[in-house]
Amino acid sequence: MMVLDCAVIGGGPAGLNAALVLGRSRRKTILFDDNKPRNAVTSESHGFITRDGIDPQEFKRIAQEELSRYPDVSIEKLRVHHIKKENNLFLVETENGEEYYAKKIILATGFKEELPDIPRVKEFYGKSLFSCPFCDGWELRDRPLAVIADDQKAFHMAKVVSNWTNDLIVFTNGNKIHSLEEKELLQSKGISINEKQIATFIGEKGMLEQIQLEDQTTVLREGGFIAAEWKQAASFDSSLEYTLNEQGGIVTDDWQRTNTEGVYACGDTRIAGPSQLIIAAGEGSMAAIAVNAALIEEKFN
Template sequence: MLDCVIVGGGPAGLNAALVLGRARRKVVLFDSNSPRNAVTHESHGFITRDGIKPSEFRKIAHHDIAKYPSVMIRNEKITDVKKKGMLFELVTEEGECIQAKKVILATGLKEIHPSVDNLMNYYGKSLFSCPYCDGWELKDLPLIVLTEFPHAFHFVKIVYNWSKDLIVCTNGHKVLTTEQKEVLQRKGIKVSEQKIKTLVGENGFLESVIFEDGQEVKRNGGFVTPQWIQASHLGQSLGCEINQLGGIITDELGRTNIEGVYAAGDTSVIAPSQVIIAAAEGSKAAIGVNTDLTQDEF
């Protein structure tokens, strides 16, 4: 009988596995190896790991976890999970049934990007979603902020810390109020509500934005605000409560409203989406699991 199954092998799941391994808990981490940051060349904002490649981060994490014999990592996908009494029954893609006392969901999020021709050719190289992660590399360049969502105003103000040469493109959507547009224009930030026809550049590096009316604006990169959705249906199928942003609601130790189910990383914290925050959330969820297992034993 496993103490815990961790679903998801990103920073949150890996750190949870490390902490539970050190707590001598019997754990299996299932990693489908389909990370959202597959397009990312470097991860930033994690002290001692600033600029690390995601693949290198995973390699180091796996090496660290390998020191703890009670933890196993399996490169398989969990397709279903059900609560049966006080236990959980998880089913792998191969049909194998696994039982565990606790479950940590660290499956992360999926991004739905604005509908712009060839946007993904630039995403991860010169267009990014997190200014805290990639703003330094784009500092003082002429940038585009591509957004179709109401939180655009706040996001643009954050990006302004890294570059004052900004144009906000809403791709045909009306997401800014008249007052908000006036505030941005007073700061020298241009706003275009025209639909974008295409992006132009080479080898993933943006050079210009072409609008449907034929206007062309030179840009060297920028930021995109995607819509976030859960990457896995497992939380919803278990009955976990979801907040307005699409994240699973948890307490300070990762506990969801379903006893024995915990969530960590981007699964529960929508933004900012940083490796260091995800890893910390994994650690907290692991402490929650160990605390509750200990309480159950006594």
């Protein structure tokens, strides 16, 4: 059986850039991807220089076209179900039972979001409700906006989003903001707080017009930012044994190495800090360079 230099799991910007650097380094690589990225709900990605505003699927198409120039890289449009460490190699098993051995693994599987359970929320998410103001704040600038988050995240998100609009209301969806100090600070900056439960969102084709509350009153809002729970998009055999951080993200060092030798992680799957295409791609590049460095050391030692 052929042994791959590296199996890259996940074909978002992190995995794609990892595969590019590996292909250019003449490393036998397969990129496995089942094409269920987090940003499938949106039609524009912002903040990636030379690609600002690109459709995420177009971004992926261009990336895959670029990878096709490199004969050592191939793409399998399949989900990986299991990865098991067997001595110094990894056994990778896909959903249809195909098996591959690889010397190194790059996990670039991203995360999944769980939105608060509010009627119609999914119709608006990715169109006028977003999670990251650095990604979508510019498009919503100067509009009447909402921050929808509970006590834990509301204060922080409101401070950040206030950079893009002076007309901001925090909706805690039935939760209380416990800190009087935080409440007063927000109010002193003209940010009001609504602690009623949200009944539903009102608008057409994903464009928010009003937020309807439990008492049937409505508040005019044209968009906003909503806090979601983040979970790993994939989990593998416990023989990989990498450590997770408090948010459930895979812990790595600056070279994207996990604490399991031979396993690297990059992009959203680390759930550490801002989540953006360009950051994921940069980490993918770093992971591939680290894989190369390890393979070179193994050759010369």
